[in-house]
Each structure stands twice: as structure tokens, then as C-alpha cells.
Amino acid sequence: MMQFGVIARKFSSSASVQSAIKNVTVIGGGLMGSGIAQVSAQAGQNVTLVDVSPDVLAKAQKSIGANLGRVAKKVYKDKPQEGEKFVAEALGRIKTLTDPVAAAKSADLVVEAIVENMDVKHKLFKQLDEAAPEHTILASNTSSLSINEIASVVKRKDRFGGLHFFNPVPVMRLLEVVKGAETSEATYNAMMAWGKAVGKTCITCKDTPGFVVNRLLVPYICEAIRLYERGDASARDIDIAMKLGAGYPMGPLELADYVGLDTNKFILDGWHKKYPDQPLFKPIPLLNKLVAEGKLGVKSGEGFYKYEKK
């Protein structure tokens, strides 16, 4: 455990910080949900990962296994057997289900990471609120929707908040812990402790559009798409420019593909509807076209660039 703790900062997997939360249900087994399940299991939590699609769950288990393998290779460099044990134990802590109601029944914390759509999230949280035990905290990993608005359909508004992770979850060290208008201090403290226990550096943010990171990052990505759409520079040159000229690990168009163009569009459309006069939130015809063509970025094999399908 000690050896594991030493590299916790890098791999987001410290088991040394205590949290009262031991059983976490993650709903949505896509890009984010699979990462949240991974870091929770690495930190010793019992995880139930839920998705409507059994295929997604199978894919998530495969990618979690591969990513745990990457971690094990580094942590247990000279002890491959211990590395295998680490992977097997973490995987063994993750069970999968397709029924969110059944999964909520044993949860201390539910983290929702399904599609960025208010109606779909409302439908899910209503069910979860009815099914989960009294003490269970419900949280959303939403990128851009209002935590208060999501919480409007649940009775336990004091036990509701935002837990916003970053992609790729096992690598990105930040967790934004979002307090809704009615989130209690006890819930906030429990979310902060849990975030630390799964190895993240937590910051606190009010329920404001995009919280901290996305309020700054999404307009930047959108401006890059507009720059490309106008033909001011090639996609490759825009990305090279921001990597070499501003020190970003990925260029903005690469990052848009990585986040998912559908997710980018959901965020922009939602903000445009709410703030129609804000020019930074205006729809982008090129983004709409790519999404309509099913070009969603890395996950679909094509966005601004082409990728090998996983």
C-alpha cells in the first residue's frame, strides 16, 4: 500500500486517505464512467458500474483492465506477480449491471456519468432517489448542466452535488466538487473526503455554468473550431500552435476529438439556449455538421482527425 501511495499523485489512486464511502455506484460506462469506476476500484472501493448497454459494459471492463495494466507495469515494475494481483483485485471490486435501480440499493454514493441531457438525467435521478437508501449521496459528473436544475427532481437535495472529473480520469488529477444551493455541509465534506480518497486534488466551485475548467476551456475549444471553419489555419497547424506556442499537452481540435464532439455540442447548445446573447456560445455549423455525420471524435473513429477504431 505504501509503495502505491508514493505514486498516487500521478496515477490518482491513493488508498491512504479515508472516506466513509465504501460502496460506489457509477452510472454510465462510457469514457468517463469507466475511468471513475477504475480510480474508485484502485482506491479499494466496491464499485457497481451500470450502463444500459451490455456491450458498453464489456468494453469498459476491457479498457479498465488494460489501463490498470499500465498502472501495474509502472508501480510493480520489478514485481510482475504483484502487478497481476493488483489488477485482478481491482477488477474484482467492479461488478457490472444494466439496472440502475438495483445498483442504487447498495450504494453510499452514486456518481452519474450518462449522456449530457437534462431530461435523461432527470429521469434517472428520479429513479435513483426512490431506490437508494436514506444515507446515499447522489452526484452528477455533468460537464455543463446546472447541479441545482438536475437536483430539482430529487427529494434529497441536501444529499446531492457535483463531482466533475476530467478525461482521462485515471491520469487527470483534478476533481471539481460542486455545491448546489441546498447541498449540506456534511454532503460536501463527504464528497471532498471521497475525492481525496480516490487520489484527486479537489477544488470547490459554486453551481456556475462550466464550473471553473469548462467555463474557460470550452470557449477556447469553440474559438479554435471557428478559426478552422473560417479557413484561417489548418487543423494540424492550430493544434501545433497551441502545443508549441502555449504549452498545452494537446491542441484544441485534438482535445475536442478526445472529449467527444457530441459532448462539446451538448455543452455549447445548452449554454446557447440559456445565454442566447453570448457570442462565445453561438452554435458552430461545422461542429453541428460533424456530429450529424456521426463524426464524434476518437470514440467514433473520426472527428477533426481520423483514428483507429477501438
Ligand SMILES: CC(=O)CC(=O)SCCNC(=O)CCNC(=O)[C@H](O)C(C)(C)COP(=O)(O)OP(=O)(O)OC[C@H]1O[C@@H](n2cnc3c(N)ncnc32)[C@H](O)[C@@H]1OP(=O)(O)O
Ligand atoms: C469536457 C469536460 O467536462 C472536462 C474535461 O475532461 S476537459 C479535458 C481535460 N483533459 C485534457 O485536457 C487532456 C489533455 N491531454 C493530456 O493531458 C495528455 O495528452 C494525455 C494525458 C491525455 C496523454 O498524454 P500522452 O503523454 O500524450 O500519452 P501517453 O504517453 O499515452 O500517456 C501519458 C501517461 O499517462 C498514462 N495513461 C494514459 N492514459 C491512461 C489511463 N487511461 N489509465 C492509466 N494511465 C494512463 C500513460 O501510461 C503515460 O504514463 P507515463 O508518462 O508514466 O508513461
Ligand SMILES: NC(=O)C1=CN([C@@H]2O[C@H](COP(=O)(O)OP(=O)(O)OC[C@H]3O[C@@H](n4cnc5c(N)ncnc54)[C@H](O)[C@@H]3O)[C@@H](O)[C@H]2O)C=CC1
Ligand atoms: N467526455 C468528457 O471529456 C467529459 C464528459 N463529462 C460528462 O460526463 C458524462 C458522460 O460523458 P462521456 O463518458 O463522455 O459519455 P459517453 O457517451 O462516453 O458515455 C455515456 C454512457 O452512458 C450510457 N447511458 C446513457 N443513458 C443511460 C442511462 N439512463 N442509464 C445508464 N447508462 C446510460 C450510454 O450507453 C453511454 O455508454 C456527461 O454528462 C459529460 O458531459 C465530464 C467530464 C469530461
